[in-house]
Amino acid sequence: MAIEAYSGDGWLLTKLEQLINWGRKRSPWPLPYGTACCGIEMMAALASGYDMARFGAERPSFSPRQADVLIEAGTITKKMVPILKRIYDQMAEPKWVIAMGACACSGGVFRTYSTLQGIDKVIPVDVYVPGCPPRPEGLLYALLKLIEKIEKDHPLHKKAVLLKGELQHGTQR
Amino acid sequence: MGPVKQRIASEDYVTINVGPSHPAMHGTLRAIAYVSGETVLGTDLEIGYLHRGVEKLGENLTYHQFIPITDRLNYCSAIANNVAYEMAVEKLMGVEVPVKAQLIRIIMTELSRIADHIVLVGILGVDLGAFTPFFYLFIQREEIYEIFEWYNGARLTNTFGRIGGVESDLPEDFETRWHELKKGLEKAIDETDKLLTHNRIWMDRTIGVTPISAEDALSWGFTGPCLRACGVKRDLRKDEPYSLYSQFDFDVPTGKHGDVFDRYMIRMIEMQESMKIIDQAFDLYKQLGPNEPLMAKVPKIIKPPEGEVYHAIESPNGELGFYIKSDGTDKPYRIKIRPPCYMIFQAFDELIQGEMISDLIACLSSLNIIAGELDR
Amino acid sequence: MALKDSVSRLLQNDLIALEESAGCIFAEVPKDKIVSCLSSLRDELGFNFLSDIVGVDNSALYEAKAKKAKKKKDKEGEENETPEPERPALPRFEVIYLLLNPDTNERLQVRIRVPEDDLKVQSITSLWKGANWPERECFDMFGIRFEGHPYLRRLLMWDEFPAHPLRKDYPLEGMGEERHLIYEPEGEGHWT
Amino acid sequence: MAKPVVQRKYTLGERIYLVEILKGLGLTWKHFIFNFRASLKPGPHTVPTCWQYPWDRREIAPVFRGEHMLSLDEKGREKCIACGMCARVCPAQCITVKKGKVKEGEEEKYAGKFYPASFEIDLLRCIFCGFCEETCPKSAIVLGQGYELAQYEGKECIITKERLINNFKAALDSGNLKPPRKKVPVAGAKEKKSLKSGDKKGSKAQEA
């Protein structure tokens, strides 16, 4: 790779990035982490009425290794925190999180001793979807916003910067 | 039962953690299955992964503010919970709800019963590998969402009704929507029936799987379709007729062996029964005039007299009861919710002994365990 | 009314109180006789369906009553000096068993009072298998221990949870208990 | 306890797998052909039971409880008098209202003597139950039909007064404003009196 690709936006780098982003954008396989009422509304979004499969999210995979988007639908109680954290850690690297519904975004109406007040205290969240539960169109709108975010991502840049960083520190991956 | 480990004699078992985030575990149930080969020796059940402290929250909210919390309990049929809670408070206050409001409540409860059975039959099919009936049935559930949305503006958690009555009248085009829905429902139920009921693979997978005898079911505290599957003809709408159910004629289907097939068949028949009830209720509704009262005379801030009440209605899963203790203020002193699937899920360990892993999944989704209602 | 008479006839000496509130009949029975009373209710009167077990913490209710009584006393205090006889402090906790007779469709609620210093109650899992989880939940939420329960441990909260949340002195937002994910130490794998 | 052994004799048709499987295949084929032919039609709404969301939106009920808005009366003045009833009745405590006294210069901008200096709704907490709309004495706060609320940061979901008013203006222009709430007839109130008190009591039947 020419040194220019390392630092600047070489033609090859950006075009390759656009291709990678297009691939990731068009097939976001969801991990439907449906715990409460939002899980039922997510089922409605996956069912034939609104059909999330049109966006390529056809294959809901329950194994975190194969999923890209963790759709956290429903309340996360403090008892569930380690399980959610572990599932998030097990997911393969280009991973995103959609916090669906008031309970996932902020604990919603349950300001009680056993509810986690918002999953952003445990895992980084990419898109917040208010609503209790949000309409399936609201979830699809969030998916569209996530797709916009994936489009503007720079996977190769990150990798390049990481490599450059490593070269300086001399740590070998 | 004691810890499963002591009960298992043989040492060669593997513990499989059918954990909270498992496709067939409705999101928040955990069963540590002790499996040797394919047969399940026993399961340690762990619930509480969706315990949101609803009862403690109830003690800090007024009676009126607690209504939206009740429809987050059994979120597949939210309206049944609202009606159960409102009836308990009305019984505590001794308020008599006008006829038209009761009719609207009955129509909406029966619609949410159909919606709950749709989710059960659909998910039971998906868990046993038949993906398509879920989609045919879910289209009809979307039609039911439409009716709820045109009624008071929310699809799933619709804070239906107020203490003392109902917050608004049925929309004008309810009749056309209902007939359209009825045609669609009959078609969807008939298609699911054709796809599944006489299919030998389905019958092999469900007949004789985790049966339970009648007195065991009663001892465990079974209610609703799971109890009727064992042959006990018990339905709160018939035995303790509340509101206007005594005026409608509908029959209560019962099974023989209490296995997965009976639970599935009962829910399919109950959907047709509920449609009959809605027809009769809507005929009565049409005879009433437009400006019939919808709300009882209830003070602005609800302060029931001091006392306790326990009132139960027939929710789609069984007997859903509310125990409310009031100390005269506008906040309930103690609210205890008696969820039907809480008692049913206790028996899961005894039901599943000696069955196979695939039956563990089939039995669990036939019991229709809703975590919101189970852990409160 | 037939139910009230038959209940009072059945538990003559054990019956402490028999109230009716909002259409539900509440029979109060001493704490240590609960198993015998429930088994006789089940066998003779046919209440063979246990609907639920409800735990109640009455501490806040008695305080409110005591405050009201004191306020009333202060108001009356100016007129007459005779202090009211101080009512014996009622035990703090209460466990209510909701019974149902499936044949006659009558419901009966049996109540026992559990003082705070001696939180022990006989478990009724011998009578009904269905009492297993409600008793565990009552222990989890109020700390009432049930003797003879096959496997008494927390049901809804995680096992290391320090407090009993449904007690009135426990705040709604909780006291900041957290549950953290600890990755098990770098054990040697099955294969290198 | 011995589990009851369940045996059910299968009819010949059920015993052979093929008969039922072919019937099932026939049924799915009918669906496939119907949908295949429908999907060839032009236009976003091809298969009748599937709405392709961004291009072909489903009809939303006029009473749908979506994003809030602060309504203005006919003369364009803000109806809200910052009384805080909605903040008290909200089960999720997600409305924060700061009251401000109307100074002389801005009479025509506000309907009452007080006006909300700041009116914030934390959408991340809100459960869209519609209690605020029901108890508002001036029916100032109304739940509109907006459902596209997803944001990248949580902070953007706390909507302020300007956005609430813009929502109302947008709804006003697009014309799908909500019909005013019909009065709920109350039982027992005497006929004549009920017209006056019933009307007052009815609409605020569940005020707090």
Next chain:
Amino acid sequence: MNEWTIAIIKVVFIWSWTLLIATIMTWVERRGSALIQDRLGPNIAGPFGLFQPLADGIKLFTKEEFAPKHAHKILFTLGPVLFAIQAFSAYAVIPFGDKIVINAKEIVLQVADVNIGFLFVLAVGSLAVYGFVVGGWGSNNKYSLLGGLRATAQLLSYEVPLGLAMLAVCMTYGSFSLREISLDQAGTFLGFLPNWGIFKQPLGFLVFIVAAYAEANRVPFDLPEAESELVAGYHTEYGGMRLGLYLFGEYVNLYTLSALMVTIYFGAWHIPYVDMSSYLGPLAYGIVSFLVFFLKCAFFLWLFVWVRWTIPRFRFDQLMGLGWKSLIPLGLLNLFVTAFLIQITV
């Protein structure tokens, strides 16, 4: 154009053709299942969603590659590779068309005309078991271990009826080489019936198609990766392109099995009452024979998808019961009947 280049061209053509069919199959499966379930399926990536497999491929390629901590590194990566090798190599002996003549050089449209083609296919078919077991056991996950165990039992116990059914066909056409079998299927017998395997071996075809579904892990028999029971069966721990290899291998397996079915039972490239070679020129004839063969395969590929979204899944003991107690006796019965018939007619 000596011998070597032709062989290489054939191999490259067949290899890329099966890859293309496998990608199109993922699209057909997702669109077909959607249209069966009253919805639309992927239609945003490209016209009618045709680039969806491409998008999946790119995403799987660029996913982070990692193996679970306690997984056995070598076995973990070997699993999918073994499975993919088996899926492609079975295609070496299957004739995908008759002959083609280019500048007076006759090329047989078959990679290798091995005279024991039938045994080769069976031998390679049983390699698939290694793919599942090695992958399942290597990823140190109880679900994938269970998936691997189920896969072993299922594939081994359904090899037997598969072999029996194919044996009966080889007996009727008197040879093991698939090329001769497909050549013999021209013409008619008993006056009006075309000389295809299905009319000579109706029972054999029934046994074969059920065993083929079990070999390919398609729905009534998809216990090894039962979505709702064992999270994702043997490929629970797999992500990125390793998972891609498994999914791809599955679709290539489908194509191989349906090609096998067409070769043996449906007269590989023959149209019943028409002798094509007399009308068309040599070059056109080769291409048309290839297309006819492909169209018949396409029908069976669609049948795989169609059945998947209609019927539920077996339980494990019923699966074994069906295999041992009904398919193998049927296969043996079919074998004896054909032997008896051959004895009489010859």
